[in-house]
Amino acid sequence: MIKTTPYVKQRKSYGDRVRTMGDGMHALFLLLPYGILFSMFIAIPTAIAIFLSFTYFDLVQMPTFAGLNNYIALLTQDGIFFRNVLPNTLQFAIIVGPGGYVISFIMAWILAQIQKVPRTVFALCLFMPSLAPGVFVGTLWVTIFSGNQYGFVNAMLLNWDLIDQPIQFLQSADHIMWVMLLVSLWSAMGLGFLAMLAGILNINEELYEAAYIDGIRNRFQEIIYITIPSVKPQMLFGAVMAIVGAFNAGGIGVALSGANPTPQYAGQLITNHIEDFAFIRYEMGYAAAVSVVLLCMVWVFSKLAYKFFGERES
Numbered sequence: 001m002i003k004t005t006p007y008v009k010q011r012k013s014y015g016d017r018v019r020t021m022g023d024g025m026h027a028l029f030l031l032l033p034y035g036i037l038f039s040m041f042i043a044i045p046t047a048i049a050i051f052l053s054f055t056y057f058d059l060v061q062m063p064t065f066a067g068l069n070n071y072i073a074l075l076t077q078d079g080i081f082f083r084n085v086l087p088n089t090l091q092f093a094i095i096v097g098p099g100g101y102v103i104s105f106i107m108a109w110i111l112a113q114i115q116k117v118p119r120t121v122f123a124l125c126l127f128m129p130s131l132a133p134g135v136f137v138g139t140l141w142v143t144i145f146s147g148n149q150y151g152f153v154n155a156m157l158l159n160w161d162l163i164d165q166p167i168q169f170l171q172s173a174d175h176i177m178w179v180m181l182l183v184s185l186w187s188a189m190g191l192g193f194l195a196m197l198a199g200i201l202n203i204n205e206e207l208y209e210a211a212y213i214d215g216i217r218n219r220f221q222e223i224i225y226i227t228i229p230s231v232k233p234q235m236l237f238g239a240v241m242a243i244v245g246a247f248n249a250g251g252i253g254v255a256l257s258g259a260n261p262t263p264q265y266a267g268q269l270i271t272n273h274i275e276d277f278a279f280i281r282y283e284m285g286y287a288a289a290v291s292v293v294l295l296c297m298v299w300v301f302s303k304l305a306y307k308f309f310g311e312r313e314s
Contacts, residue, residue, distance in 0.1 A: 046295070052288035059282050070289035081290070084265035085273045088177065089247065092269060093301070095181055097246035100188025101239060107189060108197040109227065123197060130190035138255030141183050145169040145256070170256050173266035180252050180267050190245070192238025199234035200227060239305035247298050250275065270294050 053070055055063035074081060107126055111119045129137075144152045147168040154166040169175045203226070211226050228235070250271030253262045260276055261268050270290065278287035 049288045049291050049295075052285050053292045055285045055288075057284040057288075059284055063285065066285060070286045073286065074289055074293065080265055080268070081273060085268050085270055088266070088268055089270045089297075091177070092181065092184070092249065093243070093246040096184045096188060096249065097242045097301075100185055100246070101192065101242040103185065104189045104193035104238060104242075105196055105235070108193055108200055109223065111197055112200040123194070126189045127194060129187040130193075132187065137183060137187065137252070141179070142170065142256060142258075145179055147171060170258075171263050173264040176253065176257060176262060176267040179256060183252055183256070184246075184249055188242070188245070190241065192234075192241040195234040195237050196231060199231035203227065203230045236305060239308070240302050243301045243305060244298055247271075247294060247301070270297075 052063060054065060054067060056066045056069075057063040111123055111126075114122075132140075146152075146154065147170060148166050149155060149158055151166065151169075153169065154163070157163045158166070167175065169179055207226050207230065208222060211222065216222055216225060248271055250269045253267035253269060253272060254260045254275075257263055257267060260272055260280065262272065271294070274287045274290050274294070277283045277290065
């Protein structure tokens, strides 16, 4: 009969415990700057916004608890939100988010096929609009779509005898949203575009060679079976950035039309609605409730992006 020795857990020595504690303190010290910044600029403001969403607060008096009244008012009394703001926001996000995302990937793939110097120049030209301040973007595109005969678009249409009088692109409910979409797609290639370009450039060339040996016949199959699977982390980052950018866009409509709310609420997005109640009507509690709804919408769409592009555990 074989005798087995029972397992006895050995106690760590005093030196091992001190060393483990020191490693933990070292890791905590390294994470401390990130934790402080994350708390100051994300966690604490988010908690304050959630708290204010349950209060009535007008920036003059102290907040008073209102329970779910702000959310009930949003669901039952704010007709502009459901009739204009929410459809506009979803339309804008669905077109600008995936549209800008697809354009970014296509342009990143095209630039990856050319030489380094022209690739750098073109990448910089495509990336620069995303860095342009809202005032510059508004001034540039207001000049292009000006509602008089001196606006570039109206001048061309008048010279070609396509219209008899200038079109009020920026003050018309029929045109303002389409101008906003055009401007947003023009400036959509930001950090997500650079991330995808870097990811494509770092793909191992041997993967393409092996794929062609295994039967891949054209560039389209190369993109589907090699490029996209190889840059999924960068595509996930680009998708999240596109979603957040699309839902947080709001300055475009105000900069183009020159007013908040935009003409007949045709270009009114949820961020404009928040600014309207927060800084024009001073209903901070209600504005906080709308911002919490926006946060939930961004979270849901980010989860969907992670489901499509996140790494799946085997």
